[in-house]
Amino acid sequence: METVKKKSWIKSWGVLFLTFFLLWLFAFFIGPWGERNIPVFKNITKVIEANNIDSTAYMYTEIESSYSGEKNLIESLRLKIPEKTGFTMEFLSGVICCFILLLIGFKYLPVD
Numbered sequence: 001m002e003t004v005k006k007k008s009w010i011k012s013w014g015v016l017f018l019t020f021f022l023l024w025l026f027a028f029f030i031g032p033w034g035e036r037n038i039p040v041f042k043n044i045t046k047v048i049e050a051n052n053i054d055s056t057a058y059m060y061t062e063i064e065s066s067y068s069g070e071k072n073l074i075e076s077l078r079l080k081i082p083e084k085t086g087f088t089m090e091f092l093s094g095v096i097c098c099f100i101l102l103l104i105g106f107k108y109l110p111v112d
Helices: 002-037 038-048 064-078 089-108
Strands: none
Touching: 002 038
């Protein structure tokens, strides 16, 4: 029983250190290589530098423009709410049409 726990403990630490190593490898070698050699990354990097965006901000919550962008997005979504929502005649007729199409499909589908 003791060897199983020790192997699990060693494996867990190994996975943790491997994950940290892969993150470090990506951050310092693979990421910068991609910025130089992959055209899409080059374009993204140019836009970030041209607009002076803090790309290291956590989930863009520390950027002041994200607050105004969120407000504008919420307001535009609020304005786009359709006039007819819920169980209207259009909605119910669409549901009935779907059921009719299903019934026709089941009736005329070939059976193996």
